[in-house]
Amino acid sequence: MPDKLILLVEDNADDVKLALRALKMHRVTNPVVVARDGVEALDYLLGPGSGTPEKPRPALVLLDLKLPRVDGLETLQRLRADARTHSLPVVVLTTSTEESDLRASYRLGANSYLAKPVDYETFTQLVGRLAAYWLHLNVTPNEPDSSL
Secondary structure (H helix, E strand, C coil), rough: CCCCCCEEEECHHHHHHHHHHHHHHHCCCEEEEEEEEEEHHHHHCCCCCCCCCCCCCCCCCEEECCCCCCCCCHHHHHHHHHHCCCCCEEEEEEEEHHHHHHHHHCCCCCCCCCCCCHHHHHHHHHHHHHHHHHHHHCCCCCCCCCCC
């Protein structure tokens, strides 16, 4: 479903290139918006202020934890606190294998937590599988739940 947007929140340019290459390799043609830190991600999803036009809602957010300005955990917390993004699928895709990051991510509402493999081939396979599941198999509401 190429109309389902992916928001990739990643500050490392090499990891961005790698993720985009892996998506292309698995014939994922969905549009990808890249946010380089938590501030950019929150601005994209929630708007920098009132009166800002809403941008297309992503079907999936791939969120790194180690980000400048606003880190991934705070970004996740703020997304879950807002009715517009409360149910948005967020997959933490990070180099961190720290138990505290894993626990905090799930406590704050992450839908999945994946540690980035260091091996290129394994990373590529991981990205292909997560795209297949979250963009083709998983079913989510089209609109945010306004009853929250």
